Amino acid sequence: MTVYLIRRLFQAILVLLFSSAVIYSLFALAPGGPLDELRQNTDPKSRPSEADIQRQAKLLGADKPWYLWYPTWLAGDTWLDKVGLEQYVGERKGILRWDWGTSWKFQRNAPVLDIIKDKLPDTLWLMITSTIISLVLGIPLGVFSAVRQYSFFDYILTTFSFIGLSLPSFWFGLLIIAVSLWFKRNGWFYFPAGDILALRNYEVPVLGTVVAGSFLDRVMHLVMPVTVLSMLNLANWSRFMRASMLEVLSQDYVRTARAKGVKERVVIYKHAFRNALIPLITIIVFAIPGVFGGALFTETVFNYKALGFTFISALNLKDYPLAMAFLLISSILLVFATLLADVLYTIVDPRIRLD
């Protein structure tokens, strides 16, 4: 097991190096760059001269030829004179020496890690809440509808799942915003239509005054985006759990358990459930990178500016250090999740061994 984990760790490092190189190459190959906006300025008064643009480029480190971008990001540019590239020497230490760089545009010169740390709590609130809700509801619903296959409840859940799977989150999000606003106009109880926290205290029927920035305020703002996000996962996971459970319920060992005189409840929740959970591990573990990634559409619709929103902005603004940091962290989490899944499999399924 230890040998296996060490081997996997080395593999993980290789995968991360390779994937970051590919990602950076794609950035370099994509048309345009961080200086495009300056060059596209046609206003004769504020139009920067070519010398200004070059100075900007030097500040960002974008003056280097494309093949030096990735090495700089990885290992910094303090050592470039040793390979005969004196003109490109700078002060960057590179990701290998824990220099994540500073944002080019999103928040000019702010350290990338600070931006991410700043946005992370809001992202976690949103994603963890919706993931937990989806799991806590999805698994029992799936089991329940498998046990009562083709019952009225099963049909209701199936219908609900297909609706949940087919509703685009931006459309469903707008729909509940509209409903909430209609409630508000009628003076009924409502949830705030957007933002992470309110700026001013506000009145809601039943609850009274909600203090801006309080825990209650956060919960009020989370309800609608969490609903939208949970809808999709819930539909997905309950379907998956149902299928897995149905498969297990038709196995011979379930019949053996019944023939042994085991109570039906125990047959389902001990003999069958334990086996049905095994394939679910993959799905649950791969939700981890998603938790960090945030939710682009939902964040946009609800003006909930967390990491999903930050990432897309970084891409649009060609803020490569920020986008790279984001992608690197996502890759690390993904590689880690794969490893975690493999280890968890050995714990829940005695047939699987790592060596």
Add this chain to the structure above:
Amino acid sequence: MAQSDVLLKLKGVKTYFFTDEGTVHAVDGLDFQVRRGETLGIVGESGCGKSVTSMSILRLLGKTGKVIEGEIMFDGENLLDLSEEEMRKIRGNRISMIFQQPTTCLNPVFRIGEQIIEALQIHQGLSGEEGNKRTIELLTLVGLPDPVRRMRSFPHEISGGQAQRVMIAMALACNPELLIADEPTTALDVTIQAQILDLMRELREKVNTAIILITHDLGVVAEMAENVMVMYAGRAVEYAPVHALFEAPKHPYTQGLIASTPVLGNVRDELETIPGQVPSLLNPPAGCRFASRCAHRMDQCTQEEPPLIKLEGDRLVRCWLY
């Protein structure tokens, strides 16, 4: 024959499956009985209702199947009248069962010991040290080598033959009065088959359990059973003591079955076969169900179904020839 001597008695049992394609008459009026300590062989080809019969006795037919008519009297009680809870107390306790595929019948995520102890715990309240002790006893009884270590094994770590021994240990855990063995040796190698049959015979002497042995292997029946019931398309077609059956099979179907068994050392170009196919159980034909494949067919056969006719020496046969 004294009444108390009869352990299990089926009277006119009909088990139907209600499917999208229609009603499957899987078992269509079945009568038989098993005395205490007796071994009854039930023989027939695939789909004749052998396994459905056993699942009907244990009432484990699933959602689509149902015993719609008849009585299943077990020790004076009609199993069909019991509540689900009462039935559960009989399963694995007074009636237990072993199956065809021993390796898939054990739950892959629990240790072998845990799975046996579970039965002891449910029916006898044995757990902890007592449960362990009894489990080791049982595993020793079924001849599993190194039972103390094996208890901690997972099902994938043992062979098919060993798994069937574990299944037998589990089935015998509560000293059942009736053991239903549904093709217990079909999935095993021939040498292992012999071992398992020896084991079952030996245990029958020790614990005096009645056995219903379901199989399509006439050799197994000849070795194990005292009486044999031959089933065809959901009905019993012949019932006889085992030796009488092999010496002089009466029903044309039984004759065909015995003729189609390969005999070791007897080289023939081709095995005897019974021409034709088993009729669909969705719409069983009128008259004798074997008529379409029978070499002795008469006009009467396709019009009216023969009753079970009593012959000398406790034999019954469902055929107009007699």
